[in-house]
Amino acid sequence: MSNQFHVAVVGATGAVGQQMLKTLEERDFPIGSLKLLSSKRSAGKVMTFKGQEYTVEEAIPESFEGVQIALFSAGGSVSKALAPEAVKRGAIVVDNTSAFRMDPEVPLVVPEVNEEDLKEHNGIIANPNCSTIQMVVALEPLRQKYGLTKVIVSTYQAVSGAGLEAIEEMKQQTKDILEGKDVTPEILPVGGDKKHYQIAFNAIPQIDLFQDNGYTFEEMKMMNETKKIMHMAELEVAATCVRLPVETGHSESVYIETEKAGATVQEVKELLEKSPGVTLQDDPSNQVYPLASECVGKNDVFVGRIRKDLDRDNGYHMWIVSDNLLKGAAWNSVQIAESLVKLNLLK
Amino acid sequence: MSNQFHVAVVGATGAVGQQMLKTLEERDFPIGSLKLLSSKRSAGKVMTFKGQEYTVEEAIPESFEGVQIALFSAGGSVSKALAPEAVKRGAIVVDNTSAFRMDPEVPLVVPEVNEEDLKEHNGIIANPNCSTIQMVVALEPLRQKYGLTKVIVSTYQAVSGAGLEAIEEMKQQTKDILEGKDVTPEILPVGGDKKHYQIAFNAIPQIDLFQDNGYTFEEMKMMNETKKIMHMAELEVAATCVRLPVETGHSESVYIETEKAGATVQEVKELLEKSPGVTLQDDPSNQVYPLASECVGKNDVFVGRIRKDLDRDNGYHMWIVSDNLLKGAAWNSVQIAESLVKLNLLK
Incomplete structure (x- = not known):
């Protein structure tokens, strides 16, 4: 350099x-x-x-x-x-x-x-799209070691992904609601769409515009981009994308199925602990798990709440958090x- | 009477x-x-x-x-x-x-x-547990008509489920953060647990205490109660339960697989529309979907964002919202x- x-x-x-x-x-x-x-x-x-x-x-x-x-x-x-x-x-x-x-x-x-x-x-x-990036960073080590066949993700996304005006709307609206005032949403969920909904003290299941198949463009981005980045056209991926009253930091509840079954949670943790760009935060007995409020300003992708699916020996659940303006x-x-x-x- | x-x-x-x-x-x-x-x-x-x-x-x-x-x-x-x-x-x-x-x-x-x-x-x-009730009301008609084999749910739960003190903590904390003050969480995520985290502008992946298997008690409740209510010990159910800065109204992102494949989204909508206790709110082209902010004070379970999984002909995604203090x-x-x-x- x-x-x-x-x-x-x-x-x-x-x-x-x-x-x-x-x-x-x-x-x-x-x-x-x-x-x-x-x-x-x-x-x-x-x-x-x-x-x-x-x-x-x-x-x-x-x-x-x-x-x-x-x-x-x-x-x-x-x-x-x-x-x-x-x-x-x-x-x-x-x-x-x-x-x-x-x-x-x-x-x-x-x-x-x-x-x-x-x-x-x-x-x-x-x-790639912010919500895609943090997910593939966490899943790639698992894909490499165990193979990946299916991904189902539900997101908990911050408003900063919608820009500075959306942050301002969320803050003002929150203040107004706490003071008992009426609010008139004008930006979220999507600045360019027809209707706008209250984001303060709410969860809006729409990010970006709806496509003809009923998925939003944000959901299609997560699904298509994941396949392209991983070079896996055959990977099953489904996303539900939701906007929350969080300023910065996207969280994701992710379920995966791997090709090889049987890896223990401990093995998955050890793998992720040494993976590039990942910080493992996973100690339930001490209430250690990733939080949007803690990821802000950090470059890494934080992974925790890793659990084996109780029905499928090749199924795993996890919670993936990252600063959407940084790694995202x-x-x-x-x-x-x-x-x-x-x-x-x-x- | x-x-x-x-x-x-x-x-x-x-x-x-x-x-x-x-x-x-x-x-x-x-x-x-x-x-x-x-x-x-x-x-x-x-x-x-x-x-x-x-x-x-x-x-x-x-x-x-x-x-x-x-x-x-x-x-x-x-x-x-x-x-x-x-x-x-x-x-x-x-x-x-x-x-x-x-x-x-x-x-x-x-x-x-x-x-x-x-x-x-x-x-x-x-x-039953609040988050379980709203889910089974929406899924029962599908189970009856198409059979149900697998459920994966990620929740977006309101603080009123943790009581009046939790609501007060959320409001005061939100106000303090907007005013740039430091906050000291004392109740959420779980009053009786060791550590407490900021709920304002955050998403906390813990509701109730952790069990030895890494799931929280809330998650185990959803999994076990769903099987008991539906009389389906063999049903695959997995839950990830997350607390949000919402006062009242639980939302759920739910993925299901049915026994019989092939039902169209239109058929699923028609079925739910006439099901007891369900109000269908599902018109993506007009941005109609259930919202926590809209369900408060209403007895019904609101269902929308119904989509076919793009990979599996027996897979469906949906968004289920209800007032956790009422139907829940x-x-x-x-x-x-x-x-x-x-x-x-x-x-």
């Missing part, structure tokens, strides 16, 4: 963009020059990186001249419009939106699982950038 | 006890005389029922002289000590605690599912009392 790189962050002022800058700073990513890009609306804002001030510029095709790596997190339409422009100008794009994730030409990468897929990139690398977004993107450097793919 | 009955409510001042009184009033249950009983600590309080004031008395064995039906909801130890005393004095006990639920001599009843079991009672009838507790208890009257079992 002797080289330094020309980096652009697109969507720098957003919830994930801000975390990307923090993460690049903390990881001391070898940055030669840094460009902060955004929509026209946020252009002109001043942000600080490593003690230096940067003025955010409007992202246009020409912004990417000379950029070697561009981290995109400004929504799917921005990525669709500008990622190809960045690639055309020689940049590698790490895209945090769903725009290119299922494109067969685009690697969808979680470094702990399929870092090697980076070698097949054509300019764009997709960062900013940290995984920066980690991909680090892998690109390590594999000598950044020219 | 020309007769009137001598009724006692044990634990009248608690979260469920208060709901029981409301429900008895709303249902116009044929009450000849009413006794409100509680611990020594709450004795002396004055409560109102149908516009008349009642002074709460300490529950002692002699309290049950002349009582025909006693609704217990004052904790397992109270039920263990006093339910047999009430029975000895000729009362039928409907017990809302876990004290007798798995006793083979005690029917465990959800009227929509196994009302006939009431006929086998020996004085005590157990009311008070209403089911009163409903059992109504069934006892209807079946002429109250002498």
Whole structure:
């Protein structure tokens, strides 16, 4: 890592963009020059990186001249419009939106699982959906050792996944309800959808828009992306995605069935304890288990409540928690950038 | 229902006890005389029922002289000590605690599912756990029509299930966190356990105490009670129970496999629509699905988000919501009392 790189962050002022800058700073990513890009609306804002001030510029095709790596997190339409422009100008794009994730030409990468897929990139690398990333990090070691045949996941997702405005809505709404005021939801569950529901003191079984098959797009993302990342088109995956009044930190209740039966809970724990990116928090007798409130600001995926299914010797239940803005977004993107450097793919 | 009955409510001042009184009033249950009983600590309080004031008395064995039906909801130890005393004095006990639920001599009843079991009672009838009741009401019609082989449930449970003090803790903690204050959890997840965690803006994967097998007692209750109510010792059931910052209203993400494959989502919807105690709320294109915030104060079990599993033709996912203090507790208890009257079992 002797080289330094020309980096652009697109969507720098957003919830994930801000975390990307923090993460690049903390990881001391070898940055030669840094460009902060955004929509026209946020252009002109001043942000600080490593003690230096940067003025955010409007992202246009020409912004990417000379950029070697561009981290995109400004929504799917921005990525669709500008990622190809960045690639055309020689940049590698790490895209945090769903725009290119299922494109067969685009690697969808979680470094702990399929870092090697980076070698097949054509300019764009997709960062998976937040809820997918934390799940595959926890399941990949089990897949490798015991084989994986079935996954059923129910999520408990934080509002920061819906952006800074959603966080603000949750806080104000919570305050209003505690004061006995009426509330008028305007953003959650999905900013662009027709109806909005109270998130404070509630659980909303809708994240992203409904598809024709009755699943939400978030659920389909978890199902399709898991298969792609693990290179297992045949894997059975089903998801139910639910939004909670939690600011940051996604939790997941996951049931899996493995190909080989019989591994004990102790063996599964020992395997996960030494797995990359995983922190085991599993000691029921001392009430030790992962909590959303404890994961914030940490890069790892936390796993606990590992139990054997009482009916099937190849069935396991577990509770998987991670900071959705870090491993679920900013940290995984920066980690991909680090892998690109390590594999000598950044020219 | 020309007769009137001598009724006692044990634990009248608690979260469920208060709901029981409301429900008895709303249902116009044929009450000849009413006794409100509680611990020594709450004795002396004055409560109102149908516009008349009642002074709460300490529950002692002699309290049950002349009582025909006693609704217990004052904790397992109270039920263990006093339910047999009430029975000895000729009362039928409907017990809302876990004290007798798995006793083979005690029917465990959800009227929509196994009302006939009431006929086998020996004085005590157990009311199932809140999270179990709402699930079996929704699954019983499917079991009857298609057969049921496997259930995997992840719950999203409200704090009112942990009592009035837990509600107070959640509200105060939420307020403190919004004001940037430090909080010191003292009750949740389990009042009697060693450690306590923040419930505000969090999701805690522990309800009740841990058992040696790594499951919590709440999870074991859901698993064992479901099998007993449905008379299906062979049914595969697995639960993960999670406490949320919701005041009232349990939600459940449920995956089932049926014996007969091939029923369409439309057929399942039509079946549930006409099932007793169920309200179907399922229209994804108009964002109609059950919400905890909408179920409060209603007796029914709300079902929606019904989807076919994309891998298994006998697999279905759904979202089941109900007021945990009503169908999950008070209403089911009163409903059992109504069934006892209807079946002429109250002498």
